Amino acid sequence: SVLIIDFGSQVTQLIARRVRETGVFCEIVPFQKAEEGFERLKPKGVIFSGGPDSVTRDGSPRAPQAVFDSGVPILAICYGQQTMCLQLGGTVEGGHAAEFGRADVEILKASPLFEGIWEVGRKYPVWMSHGDRVTRAPEGFEVIGVSPHAPFAICVNEEKRYYTTMFHPEVVHTPDGGRLLSNFVHKIVGLKSDWSMAAYRAEMVQKIRDQVGDKRVICALSGGVDSSVAALLIHEAVGDQLTCILVDHGLMRKNEANEVVAMFREHYNLHLIHVDAVDRFVGELEGVADPETKRKIIGRLFIETFEDEAKKLGGADFLGQGTLYPDVIESVSFSGGPSVTIKSHHNVGGLPERMNMQLVEPLRELFKDEVRVLGKELGLPDSFIGRHPFPGPGLAIRCPGGVTKEKLDILREADAIYLDEIRKNGLYDVIWQAFAVLLPVQTVGVMGDGRTYEYVCALRAVTSVDGMTADFYHYDMNFLGKAATRIINEVRGINRVVYDVTSKPPGTIEWE
Ligand code: XMP
Secondary structure (H helix, E strand, O other): OEEEEEOOOOOHHHHHHHHHHOOOOEEEEEHHHHHHHHHHHOOOEEEEOOOOOOOOOOOOOOOOHHHHHHOOOEEEEOHHHHHHHHHOOOEEEOOOOOEEEEEEEEEOOOOHHHOOOOOOOOEEEEEEEEOOEEEEOOOOOEEEEEEOOEEEEEEEEOOOOEEEEOEOOOOOOOOOHHHHHHHHHHHHOOOOOOOOHHHHHHHHHHHHHHHHOOOOEEEEOOOOHHHHHHHHHHHHHHHHHEEEEEEEOOOOOOOHHHHHHHHHHHHOOOOEEEEEOHHHHHHHHEOOOOHHHHHHHHHHHHHHHHHHHHHHOOOOOEEEOOOOHHHHHHHHHHOOOOOOOOOOOOOOOOHHHHOOOEEEOOOOOOOHHHHHHHHHHOOOOHHHHOOOOOOOOHHHHHOOOOEOHHHHHHHHHHHHHHHHHHHHOOOOOOOOEEEEEEEEEEEEEEEOOEEEEEEEEEEEEEEOOOOOOEEEOOOOHHHHHHHHHHHHHHOOOEEEEEEOOOOEOOOOOOOO
16 A cells, blocks of 8 residues: 655645555555554555645654655655655755746656656656755755756655655646656556555445444435435445435425435435425525525524434434545635635534534545545446536525525426436536526516416526536527427426526526
Protein backbone atom coordinates (compact mmCIF):
# COMPACT_ATOMS: atom_id res chain seq x y z
CA SER A 1 0.00 0.00 0.00
CA VAL A 2 0.88 3.69 -0.19
CA LEU A 3 0.64 6.12 2.71
CA ILE A 4 -0.17 9.76 1.99
CA ILE A 5 0.93 12.18 4.67
CA ASP A 6 -1.40 15.17 4.60
CA PHE A 7 0.15 18.54 5.31
CA GLY A 8 -3.22 20.24 4.84
CA SER A 9 -3.45 20.87 1.10
CA GLN A 10 -6.91 21.42 -0.37
CA VAL A 11 -6.18 18.74 -2.95
CA THR A 12 -4.65 15.93 -0.88
CA GLN A 13 -7.70 13.79 -1.53
CA LEU A 14 -6.98 14.06 -5.24
CA ILE A 15 -3.64 12.32 -4.68
CA ALA A 16 -5.54 9.44 -3.10
CA ARG A 17 -7.98 9.43 -5.93
CA ARG A 18 -5.22 9.27 -8.58
CA VAL A 19 -3.48 6.46 -6.70
CA ARG A 20 -6.77 4.54 -6.43
CA GLU A 21 -7.29 5.06 -10.16
CA THR A 22 -4.03 3.20 -10.79
CA GLY A 23 -5.47 0.26 -8.85
CA VAL A 24 -3.38 0.63 -5.69
CA PHE A 25 -4.65 0.95 -2.16
CA CYS A 26 -3.68 4.06 -0.24
CA GLU A 27 -4.53 5.77 2.98
CA ILE A 28 -4.30 9.42 4.00
CA VAL A 29 -3.13 10.34 7.49
CA PRO A 30 -2.81 13.87 8.84
CA PHE A 31 0.81 14.84 9.55
CA GLN A 32 0.14 14.80 13.31
CA LYS A 33 -0.61 11.07 13.09
CA ALA A 34 1.88 10.22 10.38
CA GLU A 35 4.26 8.21 12.55
CA GLU A 36 1.53 6.04 14.01
CA GLY A 37 -0.05 5.54 10.55
CA PHE A 38 3.30 4.61 9.06
CA GLU A 39 3.86 1.95 11.72
CA ARG A 40 0.37 0.54 11.44
CA LEU A 41 0.17 0.40 7.65
CA LYS A 42 3.79 -0.54 6.89
CA PRO A 43 3.46 1.05 3.43
CA LYS A 44 5.76 0.23 0.53
CA GLY A 45 5.81 3.89 -0.54
CA VAL A 46 4.97 7.29 0.96
CA ILE A 47 3.67 10.52 -0.59
CA PHE A 48 3.98 13.90 1.16
CA SER A 49 1.16 16.26 0.19
CA GLY A 50 1.27 20.01 -0.24
CA GLY A 51 0.10 22.32 2.52
CA PRO A 52 -0.69 25.94 3.36
CA ASP A 53 2.03 26.49 5.94
CA SER A 54 5.55 27.77 5.36
CA VAL A 55 8.43 25.50 6.39
CA THR A 56 10.31 28.65 7.36
CA ARG A 57 7.86 29.20 10.22
CA ASP A 58 8.88 27.84 13.61
CA GLY A 59 6.72 24.89 14.57
CA SER A 60 5.50 24.22 11.04
CA PRO A 61 4.75 20.53 10.25
CA ARG A 62 7.50 18.01 9.51
CA ALA A 63 7.55 14.42 8.26
CA PRO A 64 8.45 11.72 10.81
CA GLN A 65 12.11 10.72 10.80
CA ALA A 66 10.99 7.06 10.83
CA VAL A 67 9.82 7.42 7.23
CA PHE A 68 13.31 8.48 6.09
CA ASP A 69 14.97 5.80 8.21
CA SER A 70 12.81 3.03 6.74
CA GLY A 71 14.27 3.39 3.24
CA VAL A 72 10.88 3.34 1.42
CA PRO A 73 10.53 5.45 -1.74
CA ILE A 74 9.01 8.89 -1.19
CA LEU A 75 7.28 11.31 -3.52
CA ALA A 76 7.13 14.78 -1.98
CA ILE A 77 4.88 17.43 -3.48
CA CYS A 78 5.08 21.21 -2.95
CA TYR A 79 5.12 21.78 0.84
CA GLY A 80 6.18 18.13 1.06
CA GLN A 81 9.18 18.91 -1.14
CA GLN A 82 10.17 21.82 1.04
CA THR A 83 9.96 19.97 4.33
CA MET A 84 11.83 17.01 2.89
CA CYS A 85 14.63 19.16 1.54
CA LEU A 86 14.89 21.04 4.81
CA GLN A 87 14.83 17.87 6.93
CA LEU A 88 17.57 16.29 4.82
CA GLY A 89 19.89 19.27 5.04
CA GLY A 90 18.89 21.58 2.16
CA THR A 91 17.65 25.14 2.51
CA VAL A 92 14.29 26.74 1.80
CA GLU A 93 13.50 30.42 1.59
CA GLY A 94 10.27 32.32 1.65
CA GLY A 95 9.37 35.57 -0.04
CA HIS A 96 10.42 34.80 -3.62
CA ALA A 97 8.25 35.72 -6.55
CA ALA A 98 5.54 33.17 -6.01
CA GLU A 99 4.63 30.96 -8.90
CA PHE A 100 0.94 30.15 -9.08
CA GLY A 101 -0.93 28.38 -11.78
CA ARG A 102 0.38 27.05 -15.04
CA ALA A 103 4.09 26.73 -15.70
CA ASP A 104 6.21 24.75 -18.13
CA VAL A 105 8.87 22.44 -16.76
CA GLU A 106 11.83 21.57 -18.89
CA ILE A 107 13.18 18.06 -18.40
CA LEU A 108 16.96 17.95 -17.93
CA LYS A 109 17.53 14.26 -17.28
CA ALA A 110 15.65 10.97 -17.64
CA SER A 111 14.08 9.37 -14.56
CA PRO A 112 11.85 6.37 -13.83
CA LEU A 113 9.34 9.00 -12.64
CA PHE A 114 8.63 10.06 -16.22
CA GLU A 115 9.57 6.94 -18.10
CA GLY A 116 7.34 6.62 -21.15
CA ILE A 117 5.81 10.08 -20.49
CA TRP A 118 8.30 12.95 -20.58
CA GLU A 119 11.43 13.29 -22.73
CA VAL A 120 14.68 15.06 -21.96
CA GLY A 121 15.01 18.51 -23.53
CA ARG A 122 11.29 19.08 -23.88
CA LYS A 123 8.84 21.19 -21.86
CA TYR A 124 5.56 20.10 -20.30
CA PRO A 125 2.72 22.00 -18.61
CA VAL A 126 2.30 21.60 -14.85
CA TRP A 127 0.42 23.42 -12.12
CA MET A 128 2.33 25.25 -9.38
CA SER A 129 1.08 26.89 -6.24
CA HIS A 130 3.57 27.99 -3.65
CA GLY A 131 5.34 31.04 -2.34
CA ASP A 132 8.40 29.44 -0.70
CA ARG A 133 11.05 27.57 -2.60
CA VAL A 134 14.05 25.35 -2.17
CA THR A 135 17.31 27.27 -2.64
CA ARG A 136 19.81 24.48 -1.99
CA ALA A 137 19.14 20.78 -2.45
CA PRO A 138 20.24 18.26 0.20
CA GLU A 139 23.28 16.14 -0.50
CA GLY A 140 22.74 13.36 -3.00
CA PHE A 141 19.92 15.26 -4.72
CA GLU A 142 19.94 16.44 -8.29
CA VAL A 143 17.69 18.85 -10.19
CA ILE A 144 16.20 17.09 -13.22
CA GLY A 145 13.44 19.55 -14.14
CA VAL A 146 13.24 23.36 -14.05
CA SER A 147 10.75 26.10 -14.83
CA PRO A 148 11.36 29.86 -15.14
CA HIS A 149 10.47 30.57 -11.51
CA ALA A 150 11.22 27.16 -10.02
CA PRO A 151 14.87 26.16 -10.36
CA PHE A 152 14.07 23.10 -8.21
CA ALA A 153 10.84 22.13 -9.99
CA ILE A 154 11.87 18.46 -9.93
CA CYS A 155 14.65 17.46 -7.60
CA VAL A 156 15.44 13.82 -6.89
CA ASN A 157 17.75 11.38 -5.20
CA GLU A 158 17.48 8.33 -7.47
CA GLU A 159 19.63 6.16 -5.23
CA LYS A 160 17.38 6.64 -2.22
CA ARG A 161 14.31 6.80 -4.50
CA TYR A 162 13.27 10.21 -3.18
CA TYR A 163 11.34 12.28 -5.73
CA THR A 164 10.26 15.85 -5.07
CA THR A 165 8.22 18.21 -7.22
CA MET A 166 7.33 21.82 -6.66
CA PHE A 167 4.27 21.35 -8.85
CA HIS A 168 1.10 19.38 -8.13
CA PRO A 169 0.88 16.20 -10.22
CA GLU A 170 -2.51 15.31 -8.67
CA VAL A 171 -4.57 18.13 -10.23
CA VAL A 172 -6.05 18.03 -13.73
CA HIS A 173 -4.08 21.16 -14.67
CA THR A 174 -1.01 18.94 -14.72
CA PRO A 175 -2.22 16.87 -17.66
CA ASP A 176 0.36 14.08 -17.26
CA GLY A 177 0.22 14.09 -13.46
CA GLY A 178 -1.86 10.94 -13.13
CA ARG A 179 0.70 9.04 -15.20
CA LEU A 180 3.58 10.37 -13.09
CA LEU A 181 1.81 9.17 -9.95
CA SER A 182 1.23 5.85 -11.65
CA ASN A 183 4.95 5.58 -12.47
CA PHE A 184 5.82 6.34 -8.86
CA VAL A 185 3.44 3.74 -7.53
CA HIS A 186 4.13 0.99 -10.08
CA LYS A 187 7.66 1.48 -11.41
CA ILE A 188 9.35 3.00 -8.37
CA VAL A 189 7.47 1.53 -5.42
CA GLY A 190 6.77 -1.65 -7.42
CA LEU A 191 3.13 -2.21 -6.49
CA LYS A 192 0.65 -4.11 -8.65
CA SER A 193 -2.83 -2.96 -9.63
CA ASP A 194 -4.92 -5.16 -7.41
CA TRP A 195 -7.18 -2.63 -5.73
CA SER A 196 -10.70 -1.91 -6.94
CA MET A 197 -14.03 -0.56 -5.77
CA ALA A 198 -14.81 -4.14 -4.72
CA ALA A 199 -11.86 -3.96 -2.35
CA TYR A 200 -12.99 -0.57 -1.05
CA ARG A 201 -16.41 -2.04 -0.38
CA ALA A 202 -14.96 -4.91 1.63
CA GLU A 203 -12.67 -2.60 3.52
CA MET A 204 -15.42 -0.11 4.41
CA VAL A 205 -17.71 -2.92 5.50
CA GLN A 206 -15.03 -4.05 7.93
CA LYS A 207 -14.46 -0.49 9.18
CA ILE A 208 -18.17 0.04 9.77
CA ARG A 209 -18.35 -3.24 11.71
CA ASP A 210 -15.41 -2.17 13.85
CA GLN A 211 -16.96 1.22 14.54
CA VAL A 212 -20.53 0.13 15.19
CA GLY A 213 -20.02 -3.18 16.98
CA ASP A 214 -23.43 -4.48 18.05
CA LYS A 215 -25.01 -1.02 18.38
CA ARG A 216 -27.84 0.43 16.34
CA VAL A 217 -27.62 2.77 13.36
CA ILE A 218 -30.27 4.92 11.73
CA CYS A 219 -30.05 6.57 8.34
CA ALA A 220 -32.19 9.11 6.54
CA LEU A 221 -32.85 7.79 3.06
CA SER A 222 -33.88 10.41 0.53
CA GLY A 223 -33.60 8.36 -2.61
CA GLY A 224 -30.54 10.32 -3.69
CA VAL A 225 -27.44 8.42 -4.78
CA ASP A 226 -25.28 9.36 -1.79
CA SER A 227 -27.68 8.45 0.99
CA SER A 228 -28.63 5.26 -0.87
CA VAL A 229 -25.07 4.04 -1.33
CA ALA A 230 -24.19 4.89 2.28
CA ALA A 231 -27.24 2.99 3.53
CA LEU A 232 -26.47 -0.07 1.41
CA LEU A 233 -22.89 -0.20 2.60
CA ILE A 234 -23.93 0.11 6.25
CA HIS A 235 -26.61 -2.50 5.69
CA GLU A 236 -24.07 -4.89 4.23
CA ALA A 237 -21.89 -4.33 7.29
CA VAL A 238 -24.41 -4.58 10.11
CA GLY A 239 -27.64 -5.91 8.55
CA ASP A 240 -30.69 -5.39 10.73
CA GLN A 241 -28.85 -3.19 13.20
CA LEU A 242 -29.59 -0.53 10.57
CA THR A 243 -32.98 1.11 10.20
CA CYS A 244 -33.57 3.58 7.39
CA ILE A 245 -36.15 6.32 7.59
CA LEU A 246 -37.62 7.89 4.50
CA VAL A 247 -39.42 11.09 5.42
CA ASP A 248 -42.02 11.55 2.70
CA HIS A 249 -42.62 15.30 2.74
CA GLY A 250 -44.86 15.34 -0.31
CA LEU A 251 -42.31 17.42 -2.19
CA MET A 252 -40.78 14.59 -4.21
CA ARG A 253 -41.27 13.93 -7.88
CA LYS A 254 -44.12 11.81 -9.17
CA ASN A 255 -44.05 8.22 -7.75
CA GLU A 256 -40.56 8.76 -6.43
CA ALA A 257 -41.11 7.86 -2.79
CA ASN A 258 -42.89 4.63 -3.67
CA GLU A 259 -40.23 3.59 -6.15
CA VAL A 260 -37.45 4.15 -3.66
CA VAL A 261 -39.26 2.28 -0.91
CA ALA A 262 -40.04 -0.65 -3.20
CA MET A 263 -36.48 -0.95 -4.39
CA PHE A 264 -34.87 -0.92 -0.97
CA ARG A 265 -37.38 -3.20 0.67
CA GLU A 266 -37.72 -5.72 -2.14
CA HIS A 267 -34.26 -5.87 -3.66
CA TYR A 268 -32.18 -5.24 -0.60
CA ASN A 269 -34.42 -6.45 2.18
CA LEU A 270 -33.48 -3.37 4.12
CA HIS A 271 -35.45 -2.32 7.18
CA LEU A 272 -37.06 0.87 5.92
CA ILE A 273 -39.71 3.03 7.55
CA HIS A 274 -41.73 5.11 5.12
CA VAL A 275 -43.06 8.06 7.12
CA ASP A 276 -46.03 9.77 5.53
CA ALA A 277 -45.47 13.36 6.65
CA VAL A 278 -47.14 14.98 3.65
CA ASP A 279 -49.86 16.80 5.61
CA ARG A 280 -47.39 17.99 8.21
CA PHE A 281 -45.07 19.54 5.62
CA VAL A 282 -47.55 20.78 3.06
CA GLY A 283 -49.78 22.09 5.87
CA GLU A 284 -47.01 24.27 7.31
CA LEU A 285 -45.82 25.38 3.88
CA GLU A 286 -49.28 26.42 2.73
CA GLY A 287 -49.07 29.98 1.45
CA VAL A 288 -45.36 30.43 2.34
CA ALA A 289 -43.62 32.37 -0.44
CA ASP A 290 -40.18 33.34 0.89
CA PRO A 291 -37.52 30.85 -0.32
CA GLU A 292 -35.42 30.88 2.84
CA THR A 293 -38.49 30.53 5.06
CA LYS A 294 -39.50 27.48 3.01
CA ARG A 295 -36.07 25.94 3.51
CA LYS A 296 -36.11 26.65 7.24
CA ILE A 297 -39.56 25.13 7.70
CA ILE A 298 -38.60 22.06 5.71
CA GLY A 299 -35.29 21.66 7.55
CA ARG A 300 -36.95 21.95 10.95
CA LEU A 301 -39.86 19.63 10.14
CA PHE A 302 -37.44 17.11 8.66
CA ILE A 303 -35.43 17.00 11.86
CA GLU A 304 -38.54 16.84 14.05
CA THR A 305 -40.12 14.06 11.99
CA PHE A 306 -36.91 12.09 11.85
CA GLU A 307 -36.40 12.49 15.58
CA ASP A 308 -39.96 11.36 16.37
CA GLU A 309 -39.47 8.21 14.34
CA ALA A 310 -36.07 7.54 15.82
CA LYS A 311 -37.54 7.84 19.30
CA LYS A 312 -40.28 5.36 18.44
CA LEU A 313 -37.51 2.94 17.54
CA GLY A 314 -35.93 3.48 20.92
CA GLY A 315 -33.16 5.71 19.58
CA ALA A 316 -29.84 4.73 18.07
CA ASP A 317 -26.17 5.17 18.83
CA PHE A 318 -25.11 6.05 15.31
CA LEU A 319 -26.40 8.19 12.48
CA GLY A 320 -25.36 7.04 9.01
CA GLN A 321 -24.77 9.77 6.41
CA GLY A 322 -23.67 9.95 2.80
CA THR A 323 -21.22 12.83 3.31
CA LEU A 324 -18.83 13.07 0.35
CA TYR A 325 -15.31 14.40 0.24
CA PRO A 326 -16.24 17.74 -1.38
CA ASP A 327 -18.67 18.35 1.54
CA VAL A 328 -15.80 17.75 3.92
CA ILE A 329 -13.37 20.16 2.24
CA GLU A 330 -16.00 22.83 1.82
CA SER A 331 -16.94 22.73 5.44
CA VAL A 332 -13.30 22.73 6.55
CA SER A 333 -11.94 25.36 4.23
CA PHE A 334 -14.85 27.73 4.50
CA SER A 335 -15.54 27.41 8.20
CA GLY A 336 -15.24 30.81 9.78
CA GLY A 337 -14.47 32.37 6.41
CA PRO A 338 -16.29 35.39 5.12
CA SER A 339 -18.59 33.36 2.88
CA VAL A 340 -22.07 34.51 2.00
CA THR A 341 -25.06 32.23 2.22
CA ILE A 342 -26.71 32.22 -1.19
CA LYS A 343 -29.04 29.39 -0.25
CA SER A 344 -29.07 27.50 3.02
CA HIS A 345 -28.88 23.90 1.81
CA HIS A 346 -30.81 21.62 4.02
CA ASN A 347 -29.37 18.51 5.63
CA VAL A 348 -29.71 16.69 8.93
CA GLY A 349 -27.32 19.11 10.64
CA GLY A 350 -27.78 19.39 14.38
CA LEU A 351 -29.40 15.97 14.80
CA PRO A 352 -26.35 14.04 15.99
CA GLU A 353 -25.79 16.48 18.88
CA ARG A 354 -29.47 16.69 19.77
CA MET A 355 -29.85 12.95 19.87
CA ASN A 356 -26.37 12.22 21.15
CA MET A 357 -25.41 10.07 18.17
CA GLN A 358 -22.05 9.45 16.54
CA LEU A 359 -21.67 9.67 12.78
CA VAL A 360 -20.98 6.81 10.39
CA GLU A 361 -19.84 8.33 7.09
CA PRO A 362 -18.48 5.63 4.79
CA LEU A 363 -18.23 7.90 1.72
CA ARG A 364 -16.15 10.67 3.26
CA GLU A 365 -13.12 9.81 1.14
CA LEU A 366 -14.94 9.57 -2.16
CA PHE A 367 -15.93 11.87 -5.00
CA LYS A 368 -19.37 11.74 -6.59
CA ASP A 369 -18.31 9.70 -9.60
CA GLU A 370 -16.56 7.18 -7.33
CA VAL A 371 -19.78 6.88 -5.31
CA ARG A 372 -21.57 6.01 -8.53
CA VAL A 373 -19.03 3.26 -9.24
CA LEU A 374 -19.49 1.97 -5.70
CA GLY A 375 -23.28 2.08 -6.16
CA LYS A 376 -22.91 -0.06 -9.26
CA GLU A 377 -20.68 -2.42 -7.31
CA LEU A 378 -23.48 -2.70 -4.73
CA GLY A 379 -25.98 -3.58 -7.46
CA LEU A 380 -27.90 -0.32 -7.80
CA PRO A 381 -29.46 -0.08 -11.27
CA ASP A 382 -27.90 2.37 -13.77
CA SER A 383 -31.16 4.28 -14.02
CA PHE A 384 -30.94 4.98 -10.32
CA ILE A 385 -27.26 5.82 -10.22
CA GLY A 386 -27.48 8.23 -13.14
CA ARG A 387 -30.39 10.24 -11.77
CA HIS A 388 -30.28 14.01 -11.93
CA PRO A 389 -29.58 15.78 -8.63
CA PHE A 390 -32.69 16.73 -6.68
CA PRO A 391 -32.71 19.34 -3.92
CA GLY A 392 -33.67 18.39 -0.36
CA PRO A 393 -36.54 20.93 -0.22
CA GLY A 394 -37.86 19.38 -3.43
CA LEU A 395 -40.76 20.84 -5.33
CA ALA A 396 -41.40 23.50 -2.68
CA ILE A 397 -38.58 25.61 -4.13
CA ARG A 398 -39.96 25.09 -7.64
CA CYS A 399 -43.24 26.77 -6.71
CA PRO A 400 -42.25 30.42 -6.44
CA GLY A 401 -44.89 32.42 -4.64
CA GLY A 402 -47.00 30.65 -2.05
CA VAL A 403 -46.84 26.85 -1.95
CA THR A 404 -50.18 25.07 -2.09
CA LYS A 405 -51.12 21.42 -2.39
CA GLU A 406 -52.88 22.19 -5.66
CA LYS A 407 -49.81 23.85 -7.17
CA LEU A 408 -47.54 21.03 -6.05
CA ASP A 409 -49.81 18.51 -7.77
CA ILE A 410 -49.90 20.50 -11.00
CA LEU A 411 -46.13 20.89 -10.95
CA ARG A 412 -45.55 17.19 -10.26
CA GLU A 413 -47.55 16.24 -13.37
CA ALA A 414 -45.83 18.77 -15.62
CA ASP A 415 -42.39 17.73 -14.36
CA ALA A 416 -43.13 14.04 -15.01
CA ILE A 417 -44.16 14.74 -18.62
CA TYR A 418 -41.11 16.93 -19.22
CA LEU A 419 -38.74 14.27 -17.90
CA ASP A 420 -40.56 11.59 -19.87
CA GLU A 421 -39.96 13.54 -23.09
CA ILE A 422 -36.31 14.06 -22.17
CA ARG A 423 -35.84 10.33 -21.63
CA LYS A 424 -37.70 9.37 -24.80
CA ASN A 425 -35.43 11.65 -26.80
CA GLY A 426 -32.27 10.20 -25.28
CA LEU A 427 -31.34 13.49 -23.62
CA TYR A 428 -31.46 12.50 -19.96
CA ASP A 429 -27.79 11.60 -19.62
CA VAL A 430 -26.59 14.59 -21.64
CA ILE A 431 -28.35 17.05 -19.36
CA TRP A 432 -27.03 17.54 -15.85
CA GLN A 433 -30.32 18.57 -14.29
CA ALA A 434 -33.78 19.27 -15.73
CA PHE A 435 -37.06 20.18 -14.09
CA ALA A 436 -40.24 22.18 -14.36
CA VAL A 437 -41.10 25.26 -12.29
CA LEU A 438 -44.68 26.43 -11.73
CA LEU A 439 -44.90 30.21 -11.86
CA PRO A 440 -47.35 32.11 -9.65
CA VAL A 441 -48.63 33.92 -12.72
CA GLN A 442 -51.80 33.19 -14.64
CA THR A 443 -52.16 34.07 -18.30
CA VAL A 444 -54.97 34.11 -20.78
CA GLY A 445 -55.24 31.39 -23.38
CA VAL A 446 -57.74 29.91 -25.74
CA MET A 447 -58.53 26.21 -25.84
CA GLY A 448 -61.26 24.89 -28.09
CA ASP A 449 -63.72 27.77 -28.18
CA GLY A 450 -63.15 28.86 -24.63
CA ARG A 451 -60.99 31.34 -22.81
CA THR A 452 -58.58 29.92 -20.23
CA TYR A 453 -56.83 31.70 -17.41
CA GLU A 454 -54.21 29.38 -15.97
CA TYR A 455 -50.64 29.06 -14.69
CA VAL A 456 -47.38 29.40 -16.61
CA CYS A 457 -44.89 26.54 -16.42
CA ALA A 458 -41.19 27.27 -16.92
CA LEU A 459 -38.87 24.50 -18.09
CA ARG A 460 -35.22 24.42 -17.01
CA ALA A 461 -32.34 22.24 -18.22
CA VAL A 462 -28.64 22.80 -17.58
CA THR A 463 -25.31 21.20 -18.29
CA SER A 464 -22.73 21.34 -15.52
CA VAL A 465 -19.85 19.42 -14.01
CA ASP A 466 -20.44 20.04 -10.34
CA GLY A 467 -23.43 22.37 -10.04
CA MET A 468 -21.19 25.33 -9.16
CA THR A 469 -21.48 26.78 -12.64
CA ALA A 470 -23.94 25.77 -15.34
CA ASP A 471 -25.04 26.55 -18.89
CA PHE A 472 -28.62 26.37 -20.05
CA TYR A 473 -29.14 23.45 -22.39
CA HIS A 474 -29.59 24.25 -26.09
CA TYR A 475 -32.62 22.21 -27.07
CA ASP A 476 -33.89 21.75 -30.55
CA MET A 477 -37.03 23.95 -30.74
CA ASN A 478 -39.06 20.97 -31.98
CA PHE A 479 -38.33 19.19 -28.74
CA LEU A 480 -39.47 22.17 -26.68
CA GLY A 481 -42.60 22.56 -28.79
CA LYS A 482 -43.51 18.92 -28.29
CA ALA A 483 -42.93 19.00 -24.53
CA ALA A 484 -44.94 22.24 -24.21
CA THR A 485 -47.87 20.83 -26.18
CA ARG A 486 -47.98 17.71 -24.08
CA ILE A 487 -47.83 19.64 -20.81
CA ILE A 488 -50.60 22.04 -21.86
CA ASN A 489 -52.80 19.25 -23.18
CA GLU A 490 -52.29 16.79 -20.38
CA VAL A 491 -52.04 18.95 -17.25
CA ARG A 492 -55.08 20.83 -16.05
CA GLY A 493 -54.09 24.21 -14.68
CA ILE A 494 -51.29 25.12 -17.15
CA ASN A 495 -51.94 26.96 -20.41
CA ARG A 496 -48.49 28.36 -21.25
CA VAL A 497 -44.92 27.03 -21.20
CA VAL A 498 -41.68 29.05 -21.33
CA TYR A 499 -38.02 27.99 -21.43
CA ASP A 500 -35.37 29.44 -19.11
CA VAL A 501 -32.21 30.49 -20.99
CA THR A 502 -30.21 31.72 -17.99
CA SER A 503 -26.80 30.29 -17.14
CA LYS A 504 -25.19 30.13 -13.70
CA PRO A 505 -23.86 32.63 -12.85
CA PRO A 506 -25.72 34.98 -12.95
CA GLY A 507 -28.76 32.76 -12.34
CA THR A 508 -28.75 29.80 -9.98
CA ILE A 509 -29.92 26.42 -11.21
CA GLU A 510 -33.05 26.39 -9.07
CA TRP A 511 -35.36 29.40 -9.20
CA GLU A 512 -35.30 29.84 -5.44
P1 XMP B 1 -28.36 26.30 -7.19
O1 XMP B 1 -29.82 26.55 -7.33
O2 XMP B 1 -27.78 26.82 -5.92
O3 XMP B 1 -28.23 24.73 -7.12
O4 XMP B 1 -27.59 26.71 -8.42
C1 XMP B 1 -27.06 23.97 -7.20
C2 XMP B 1 -27.44 22.53 -6.95
O5 XMP B 1 -27.89 22.38 -5.59
C3 XMP B 1 -29.23 21.95 -5.55
N1 XMP B 1 -29.90 22.69 -4.48
C4 XMP B 1 -30.15 22.17 -3.28
N2 XMP B 1 -29.91 20.94 -2.77
N3 XMP B 1 -30.90 21.61 -0.75
C5 XMP B 1 -30.31 20.67 -1.51
O6 XMP B 1 -30.14 19.54 -1.03
C6 XMP B 1 -31.17 22.86 -1.17
O7 XMP B 1 -31.71 23.67 -0.45
C7 XMP B 1 -30.77 23.16 -2.52
N4 XMP B 1 -30.85 24.26 -3.28
C8 XMP B 1 -30.31 23.96 -4.49
C9 XMP B 1 -29.80 22.24 -6.92
O8 XMP B 1 -30.88 21.36 -7.24
C10 XMP B 1 -28.61 22.05 -7.82
O9 XMP B 1 -28.40 20.68 -8.09
